[in-house]
Amino acid sequence: VTTVTSQSGGEPTALPFSPDSRLFAPLFRGQTKTRLFESGTGALRTTLNGVGYGTFTPDSAGMLASRGRLIRLSDGKELPPPPYLAGTSGVIGFSADGSRVLVRRAGVDVQGREWLELREVATGRTLGAITRVWDGWPEALSPDGTTWIGGDGEGGVRLLPLAPPQ
Secondary structure, three states, rough: OOOOOOOOOOOOEOOOEEOOOOOEEEEEOOOEEEEEOOOOOEEEEEEOOOOOOOOEEEOOOOOEEOOOEEOOOOOOEEEEEOOOHHHEEEEEEOOOOOOEEEEEEEEOOOOOOOEEEEEEEEOOOOOEEOOOOOOOOOEEEEOOOOOEEOOOOOOOEEEOOOOOOO
8 A cells, every 4th residue: 555645735636547557646626746756666767857737648658637747757857748739728638549649728818718729649730629618627638539528617517518529
């Protein structure tokens, strides 16, 4: 049994495993460093500075960090962002096959709304978009990459279609 405690004193906000199940990265509210642990032993593998929140890349080789950044896990270096991260402030999640990604568009529109976009990973092409419910946390992309699920800010959950199946 492994217990990981928050270094920031905050509650956990996400508990992602890498797609290959070898690593996990507990994400805590208010953290500025993300620690990566070996799933089999619970041993600390590395600490990424300035990540805040994020998700693993489909190949388990990187962490998509806040503000649309890509961090290589082998050495912690920031890499040029892939096309699907252009103009984003972060990633919500990938489809199970890694072909689609749900991203937060950077900034807000003239009405103050934040937008989520479903994009193709290979090209960065937008397949669908929705306005984000400001209090809609937590949120996720369905495994088939077609539907957003998120809190509605009023004690419920919303399912919104983004794009047809591939």
